[in-house]
Amino acid sequence: SISSFYTFYVIDRFDVAVQDAHGGWGRASSVIQLDTIAPTATLDVEEGRRFSRYAAVSLRVTASESEVKEQALTVVEAGAPLPSMPGTFAPYATVSSVNLGPANGVKRICVWLRDHAGNVSPTPAVYEIIYDSVAPVATLDVLNGRTAINQRVVPLSVNSSEPGIEQAIVVVSQSSSQPQRPSTFSPHSSPVDVDLGVGQGGRK
Numbered sequence: 001s002i003s004s005f006y007t008f009y010v011i012d013r014f015d016v017a018v019q020d021a022h023g024g025w026g027r028a029s030s031v032i033q034l035d036t037i038a039p040t041a042t043l044d045v046e047e048g049r050r051f052s053r054y055a056a057v058s059l060r061v062t063a064s065e066s067e068v069k070e071q072a073l074t075v076v077e078a079g080a081p082l083p084s085m086p087g088t089f090a091p092y093a094t095v096s097s098v099n100l101g102p103a104n105g106v107k108r109i110c111v112w113l114r115d116h117a118g119n120v121s122p123t124p125a126v127y128e129i130i131y132d133s134v135a136p137v138a139t140l141d142v143l144n145g146r147t148a149i150n151q152r153v154v155p156l157s158v159n160s161s162e163p164g165i166e167q168a169i170v171v172v173s174q175s176s177s178q179p180q181r182p183s184t185f186s187p188h189s190s191p192v193d194v195d196l197g198v199g200q201g202g203r204k
Contacts (some may be wrong), residue, residue: 003086003159012036015179016028016030021109024171033117035067035115035116035117035118035119037065037067038063038113038118038119038120038122039063039064039065039067039068039113039115039119039120039121039127040063040064040113040116040121040125041061041062041063041064041071041111041112041113041121041124041125041133042061042062042064042125043059043060043061043062043109043111043125043126044059044060044062044127045057045058045059045060045098045109045127045129046058049129050128050129050130051102051129051130052129052131052132052133053131053133053152054133055100055101055102055131055133056097056098056099056100057097057100057129058095058096058097058098059073059095059096059097059098059109059111059127060094060095061092061093061095061096061111061113061125063092063113063141064093064113065115067115067116067117068092068113068114068116069092069114069115069116069117070089070090070091070092070113070114071090071091071092071093071096071111071112072085072086072088072089072090072091072111072114072115072150073096073098073111073112074086074107074109074201075098075100075107075108075109075110075126076101076107076108076110077100077106077107077108078092078103078105078106078107078108078128079106079200080108080188081128082123083109083110083122085112085120085124086112089112089114089178093114098130099132101131102130103131104119104131104132104133104134105130105131106128106129106130106147107129107130108126108128108129108132109126109127109128109129110124110125110126110155111124112124112125115166119189120190122124123131134162136160136161136162136165137160137161138158138159138160139158139159140156140157140158140160140166141156141157141159141161142154142155142156142157143155151196152196152197152198153193153194153195153196154193154194154196155191155192155193155194156169156190156191156194157190157191158188158189158190158191158192159190164188166185166186166188167185167187167188167189167192168181168182168184168185168187168189169192169194170176171195171196171197171203171204172204173201173202173203173204174201174203174204175200176201176204189200200202
């Protein structure tokens with residue numbers, strides 16, 4: 001039978017020593033870490049992108065500590081209240097694929113972290129991004145609808161179906177096939193002077 005029982009705590013280790021009636025000793029140790037600080041996250045979507053025309057985006061999650069075990073993630077519409085802490089956690093991953101769909105609009109990606117001690121982020125880290133899968137449509141006008149003109153440079157009015165766009169303008173002969181999409185765009189401006197080039201004939 002055990003006649004003596006001692007427990008003592010040194011730094012981050014529990015030591016337990018026992019002694020029986022015949023003077024025999026036994027000893028065991030257990031290591032435990034006290035951690036009462038909840039982890040926080042920093043979020044990034046594809047190096048700071050704030051617009052996406054694809055529903056699936058790549059999310060990078062950087063934790064404030066190395067002991068993070070799990071994460072919980074949800075996507076909400078901007079303007080809606082932040083959700084309460086979700087009950088479902090998954091293993092922590094520095095990179096995850098997030099679906100913004102199905103509807104277009106401003107989205108908020110919310111992430112909570114939980115560490116090995118069970119501490120959970122009190123509030124989620126939030127990343128806001130605009131999901132826009134609809135291409136803009138432009139309407140054009142030259143001098144209030146004129147179809148014939150005697151000047152080489154004409155003012156072109158460019159109206160867009162949505163704000164915040166860029167534009168690229170290419171002039172080709174009327175008989176040419178549809179030009180390829182330009183690689184260079186500039187901020188939307190209207191009206192803009194367009195050079196129709198030399199020679200007679202139709203332009204588009």
